[in-house]
Amino acid sequence: MTGFNRHYLFAGLVASLIFLLPELAMAADVAGEVVREALPAPKPTRADYMSVGGMSSRTLVWGLAQMHLFLAAFVLAVPFFVLCIEFTGAVTKDQRYDSMAHEFMKISMAAYSFTALVGGGLAIALFLLYPTLMGYMMKVFQGQTLIYALLFLLESVCLYIYFYSWQALRHGNRKWAHMSIGLLLNTVGLTLMFVANAWASFMMSPSGVDVTGAITGTVWEATRNPLWNPLNLHRFLANIAYGGAIVGAYAAYRFLSSKAADVRAHYDWMGYTSNIIAIIGFLPLPFAGYWLMAEIYAYSQQMGITAMGGVLAWLFIIQAVLIGTILLAANYYLWCGLGRTDRGKLYEPYVKYIAAVMVGGFLVWVTPHSLILTPQEVQMLGGTHHKLLGPLGIMPAKNIAVNLMLVFTFLSFQMFYRSNRIATVSWAAQGNAFVVALYVIGCLNIFAAGIYGYMTPTVYKVGASVPQVISTLSIIVFAGIIDYFMYRGSKRTVVNWGRMSTRSQYALFVLPVAFTWLMALMGYIRSSLRTHWHVYTVMKDNSPEAYIPTIGQAGNVITVITLAFMALILFIFWLSSLGATKQADPAGTEKAGASS
Amino acid sequence: MKASQTLAFAAALVFWGIFFYLMNLFIMESQGLPVAWTLMPK
Amino acid sequence: MTLLRVMLFSVAVLLVYTIFANILPQVQSNPPEEEEPVVAGEMDQEGQIAWGERLFSGKGTCTLCHNDLGRAPDLLVMNLEEAFSKHLADEKYQGEAKGQEGAKAIEVYLHESFVDPSAYVVPGFGKKGTNDAVSPMPDVSGPPISLSDDQMNALIAFLQDKGGYDVTVPLPTGGAADTEEDEEESEGPAETAEAAIEKFTCAACHALGGSEADVGPKLDGIGKRMSATEIEQAILDPNAVVAEGFEADTMPTDYSEQMRVLELKMIVDYLVNYEGEGASQ
Numbered sequence: 001m002t003g004f005n006r007h008y009l010f011a012g013l014v015a016s017l018i019f020l021l022p023e024l025a026m027a028a029d030v031a032g033e034v035v036r037e038a039l040p041a042p043k044p045t046r047a048d049y050m051s052v053g054g055m056s057s058r059t060l061v062w063g064l065a066q067m068h069l070f071l072a073a074f075v076l077a078v079p080f081f082v083l084c085i086e087f088t089g090a091v092t093k094d095q096r097y098d099s100m101a102h103e104f105m106k107i108s109m110a111a112y113s114f115t116a117l118v119g120g121g122l123a124i125a126l127f128l129l130y131p132t133l134m135g136y137m138m139k140v141f142q143g144q145t146l147i148y149a150l151l152f153l154l155e156s157v158c159l160y161i162y163f164y165s166w167q168a169l170r171h172g173n174r175k176w177a178h179m180s181i182g183l184l185l186n187t188v189g190l191t192l193m194f195v196a197n198a199w200a201s202f203m204m205s206p207s208g209v210d211v212t213g214a215i216t217g218t219v220w221e222a223t224r225n226p227l228w229n230p231l232n233l234h235r236f237l238a239n240i241a242y243g244g245a246i247v248g249a250y251a252a253y254r255f256l257s258s259k260a261a262d263v264r265a266h267y268d269w270m271g272y273t274s275n276i277i278a279i280i281g282f283l284p285l286p287f288a289g290y291w292l293m294a295e296i297y298a299y300s301q302q303m304g305i306t307a308m309g310g311v312l313a314w315l316f317i318i319q320a321v322l323i324g325t326i327l328l329a330a331n332y333y334l335w336c337g338l339g340r341t342d343r344g345k346l347y348e349p350y351v352k353y354i355a356a357v358m359v360g361g362f363l364v365w366v367t368p369h370s371l372i373l374t375p376q377e378v379q380m381l382g383g384t385h386h387k388l389l390g391p392l393g394i395m396p397a398k399n400i401a402v403n404l405m406l407v408f409t410f411l412s413f414q415m416f417y418r419s420n421r422i423a424t425v426s427w428a429a430q431g432n433a434f435v436v437a438l439y440v441i442g443c444l445n446i447f448a449a450g451i452y453g454y455m456t457p458t459v460y461k462v463g464a465s466v467p468q469v470i471s472t473l474s475i476i477v478f479a480g481i482i483d484y485f486m487y488r489g490s491k492r493t494v495v496n497w498g499r500m501s502t503r504s505q506y507a508l509f510v511l512p513v514a515f516t517w518l519m520a521l522m523g524y525i526r527s528s529l530r531t532h533w534h535v536y537t538v539m540k541d542n543s544p545e546a547y548i549p550t551i552g553q554a555g556n557v558i559t560v561i562t563l564a565f566m567a568l569i570l571f572i573f574w575l576s577s578l579g580a581t582k583q584a585d586p587a588g589t590e591k592a593g594a595s596s
Numbered sequence: 597m598k599a600s601q602t603l604a605f606a607a608a609l610v611f612w613g614i615f616f617y618l619m620n621l622f623i624m625e626s627q628g629l630p631v632a633w634t635l636m637p638k
Numbered sequence: 639m640t641l642l643r644v645m646l647f648s649v650a651v652l653l654v655y656t657i658f659a660n661i662l663p664q665v666q667s668n669p670p671e672e673e674e675p676v677v678a679g680e681m682d683q684e685g686q687i688a689w690g691e692r693l694f695s696g697k698g699t700c701t702l703c704h705n706d707l708g709r710a711p712d713l714l715v716m717n718l719e720e721a722f723s724k725h726l727a728d729e730k731y732q733g734e735a736k737g738q739e740g741a742k743a744i745e746v747y748l749h750e751s752f753v754d755p756s757a758y759v760v761p762g763f764g765k766k767g768t769n770d771a772v773s774p775m776p777d778v779s780g781p782p783i784s785l786s787d788d789q790m791n792a793l794i795a796f797l798q799d800k801g802g803y804d805v806t807v808p809l810p811t812g813g814a815a816d817t818e819e820d821e822e823e824s825e826g827p828a829e830t831a832e833a834a835i836e837k838f839t840c841a842a843c844h845a846l847g848g849s850e851a852d853v854g855p856k857l858d859g860i861g862k863r864m865s866a867t868e869i870e871q872a873i874l875d876p877n878a879v880v881a882e883g884f885e886a887d888t889m890p891t892d893y894s895e896q897m898r899v900l901e902l903k904m905i906v907d908y909l910v911n912y913e914g915e916g917a918s919q
Contacts, residue, residue: 211780257640301774302782305702305709311667318659430604437608445616452635458708459766460637463629467620474619509644513651532669537781541669548667555659559652566648628767 041213041539044132049543057129058545062527063561064122066520070565071115072196073235073519076189077243078108079162081277083182090175100270104247105163107576112159114568116152130543133534137199140208140215140222144195151192158185190236197231198223203535204526205299213538226299230292237288241281242519245511248274250573252508255500265498268340271508272497275333278511279413282326283406283476287469296529303529303536314551315525317366320398322518324362327405329510331358334412336504338419340496347415357408361401396453399465403446403472410476411439414483421490431486435479442475516565520558670697681810683795690796693789698778700793710775711760718801722747725760733757741803748794752778752785827898831908834901838893846912854889855881858914869906873897 051057082101089097127134138145162181169178207225208217215222251270258264297304306312335351338344425431449468453461530536532546540546549557617635624631630638681689694714695701703710711721722744726735734757735746750757755775764770778785785793791807798805828834840846843853860869871878876889893902 253640253644256644300776300782301709302699302702302776311665314662314665318655318662321658322655429598429601433601433605434608434611437605437612441609441612441616445620449620456637457762460624460629462766463624463627466627467616467623470619470623471616474616506644506647509648510651513648514655517652517655528667531667531782533782546669550664550666551662552660552664555656558659559656562652563649570645628769 038214038216041136041209041535042132043540044542046542046544048132050129050131052128056545057125057543059557061122061125061129062557063564064118064125066523066558066561067565067568068115068118068122069523070516070519070561071111071118071568072193073239073242074246074569075108075111075115076193077239077241077281078104078111078247079159079182079185079189080240081243083179083186085273086179086182090179096269100273102166103270105166106579107247107250107573109163110572110575111569112156114572130534133539136213136535136539137202140202140219141199142219144198144219144223148192148195151188151195155185155188155192158188193235193239194228194232195223197235198225198228200526201225201227201231204296204303204530206535206538209538211537213535227292227295230288230295234285234288234292237281237285238519239281241278241285242512242515244274244277244279244281245508245515246569248278248508249512249569250274252505253573255498256502256505261498268497268500271333271500271505272337275330275508275511276413278515279330279409282330283410286402286406287473290465290469300536306531307525307529311548312525312528315521318521318551318555319518320362320365322514322521323402324358324365324405325514326511326518327409328358328362329507329514331355331409331412333504333507334416336500336507337416339501340499341419341493343422343493344416344419347419350415351412354408354412357404361405361408364401365398365405367397395465396450396461399453399468400446400450403468404443406472407439407443407446407475410479414479417483418487420493420495421487422493423486423490425486425488428486431482435482438475438478438482442471445471512569513562513566516562517558520561521554524554524558683805683809686792686795686807686809687799687805688796689789690792690794693785693793694796697783697789698785698793699783703775710763713797713800718797719803721760722801725758728758731758741798741806744798744801744803745794745806748797749790751775752790752793828901828904831904834897834905835908837901838897838905840905843889855884856914857909857912860912861910866906866910869909870902873902873905 049057052060082104085097085104086101089095089101158181162178162185165178165181169175169181202222202225205226206213206222208215208219208221210216248271251267251274255264255267255271258267293304293308296307308316331354335348335354338347338351423431446468449464449471452464456464528548530541531548532541533539534541620635621631621633624635632638693700700713704713706712706715725731726738726743726747733747733750733754735743735750738746747758755773755777756771759770759773761770763773765772765774776783779787779790788810791810794807795805798807828837835841835846841849841851843851844855844857845851846857864872868879874894876891877886880886897905
């Protein structure tokens with residue numbers, strides 16, 4: 001076998017082994033099961049809930065949990081795209097990729113210990129303030145909690161080896177060994193997330209227990225509850241988008257505060273890469289979120305309606321605002337990016353149309369319809385729906401809007417991709433016609449499927465959203481494939497990295513701020529879906545804070561947590577630059593050759 | 597646009613039109629939602 | 639300087655979202671209120687129907703799906719008599735009310751819809767892909783809705799009345815409504831004196847059964863110091879005679895309401911003969 005094939009085989013073997021790891025971790029609990037008592041879930045009274053120093057227990061746990069999730073999402077995402085970039089560097093043999101991958105790792109190293117620290121704080125708070133619930137959860141998940149602890153140890157080992165061996169395992173076969181360590185790191189991290197997700201999703205859709213909460217199944221059955229995998233997929237994708245957004249802010253800041261042209265060029269390229277990572281993670285997210293929502297509806301219609309049609313409905317309007325901001329910022333950055341190439345000017349006339357679609361889609365998406373409410377809630381909210389804007393507020397219109405926004409975001413990316421390439425294949429003109437036709441028919445299909453929803457019964461209306469999603473995916477996939485082949489061997493023109501306005505960098509700051517706030521908002525929704533239950537339908541929440549707080553209250557808490565997180569990330573990034581700072585020797589008093 | 601390009605575009609429109617129509621049909625049927633050839637509910 | 643500008647910009651963006659969240663309609667969703675306890679004899683049929691109507695949009699959460707958005711039949715505006723007759727006459731209907739007629743049949747049909755919604759699914763409202771064989775409606779007698787029999791009857795009464803039928807459900811049978819205390823009350827009286835002492839947590843304050851509590855007086859040989867009647871009074875009206883060295887208003891005064899006659903008798907008999915730990919009983 002050639003050296004190259006050997007590497008693929010090695011990677012393949014390691015990968016297969018690694019994908020077995022989560023299965024082994026989960027299955028390990030099944031073996032050696034002790035017969036567990038079939039006692040129902042506890043029914044805590046008010047007195048069973050602790051409160052410390054007059055602080056709101058729920059807010060404390062909420063703050064710690066959300067901080068932990070912010071940090072965990074970040075530290076799971078970074079190794080993933082670092083490995084991808086490192087891989088790209090190894091395959092293209094372009095040194096810049098490897099340096100960038102290394103830099104991404106370096107700036108995020110401090111985050112890992114903070115993640116664990118906040119996680120520890122969260123565990124302490126949970127056991128202190130909600131002992132009955134935690135006692136029950138321990139009974140359900142038993143040894144899996146110890147495996148979780150072990151995985152943390154394993155993750156630290158992999159992390160430190162992966163980072164510190166970067167230069168030692170730099171070239172040839174050693175590079176592949178290094179990437180295998182990175183793969184192991186990612187697998188361990190992913191397993192950690194899957195385990196923690198199982199606990200969160202169990203609280204929403206318990207399985208492996210009967211209606212009273214008595215344990216009837218194995219730990220694996222409790223793990224593999226209906227919402228586990230939708231949550232896994234959604235969080236996996238969202239992490240990537242989130243991680244990209246945060247490192248993008250770092251790059252933008254370094255760009256703005258550097259003077260040297262080559263340093264600015266470096267950070268501009270880093271910012272561009274981060275934005276691409278964020279978009280790649282972001283594009284499939286609505287579909288993963290849709291699947292999650294669909295599974296929620298399938299598990300319990302009531303839970304689904306509480307989310308989208310009941311008390312929590314307004315939250316999805318805020319979500320629309322945030323996602324609209326994110327898409328607009330990401331697109332704006334791409335449009336500014338067209339200025340890096342001379343050919344970019346060719347695409348600039350199209351920008352205003354894309355902008356129109358983005359803004360229009362955003363406005364449609366933000367429009368609320370009627371809210372399914374009890375008569376009391378209707379009174380409180382002051383009405384149900386607006387005669388004129390009403391039709392825009394229901395799902396068919398919103399699906400048209402969001403799908404088109406995603407398609408046109410991809411178009412922005414495609415334009416930038418083409419802006420430094422001149423196609424040399426003979427069929428370029430026909431190929432382009434093919435791509436344009438794809439966009440036209442695909443968008444028409446999205447529209448048609450949406451209008452269809454107005455004319456058909458509910459089940460068909462909901463069913464029509466799938467063709468919309470597939471249309472979007474088809475456009476992205478086929479346009480991507482066609483462009484890849486069309487621009488093979490293309491003539492490359494100069495990309496003037498660093499030729500970006502200050503304004504464009506602020507778009508990169510909007511991304512992580514909006515993402516962070518959005519993530520916390522979604523966490524608030526997810527927790528609220530359980531209404532007044534600790535474990536839905538199985539263990540009631542009898543604490544004084546069993547109510548769902550208002551959006552305003554939630555918004556305030558979310559903002560505080562976001563600010564704390566931003567401060568922490570600033571600190572983490574500052575640490576990495578501190579580590580690289582060297583104080584100049586003031587008077588040459590230290591002799592050369594003296595031991596250090 | 598050259599004539600060959602216009603032709604290519606027209607052919608592509610037809611191609612993608614058929615592709616998306618068949619996709620719609622397939623997706624609705626696979627969800628257990630019977631539709632007529634007009635894609636309206638049966 | 640750049641850092642400051644970036645931070646201020648980020649804070650400004652955050653403020654926009656915060657303010658937006660605060661200007662939207664604010665709704666706090668509380669856990670369902672515990673229903674007012676229904677005492678036997680206090681609720682008449684009119685009251686029952688009104689109760690059912692409150693439950694429809696309250697604890698029953700029916701309006702979440704039964705409204706004009708097409709997810710479930712819009713019970714509040716449709717012609718119930720027409721609909722129910724049609725459903726019962728449908729040859730696909732194989733439920734419990736099959737072959738029955740009149741208001742009683744409606745009661746059976748409604749009750750069946752509550753606890754076994756998939757027994758008959760109104761055409762067009764089934765779960766996607768099941769061809770109207772499976773209903774998306776949950777069993778309302780179980781969690782998370784957990785309606786009691788009385789509550790379900792009230793809803794049936796409400797719907798029967800709305801459809802112009804006679805109300806055929808019995809009035810509520812009384813006892814506390816579906817609250818947490820239900821489980822304790824349905825436990826029944828303690829079977830032995832020791833069980834009764836444990837149930838009323840006497841050992842929390844008096845040194846009984848090995849507890850070294852000294853909030854209340856020692857009860858060793860209490861039968862020699864006090865007669866059975868006096869012991870009984872000490873339990874039912876603790877502040878009437880307070881033991882020397884102890885204060886009034888320490889012992890609970892509501893045992894007269896909590897204890898059953900049998901339990902009181904067992905405890906008094908036990909204490910009359912109580913010699914303290916170590917002595918034979």
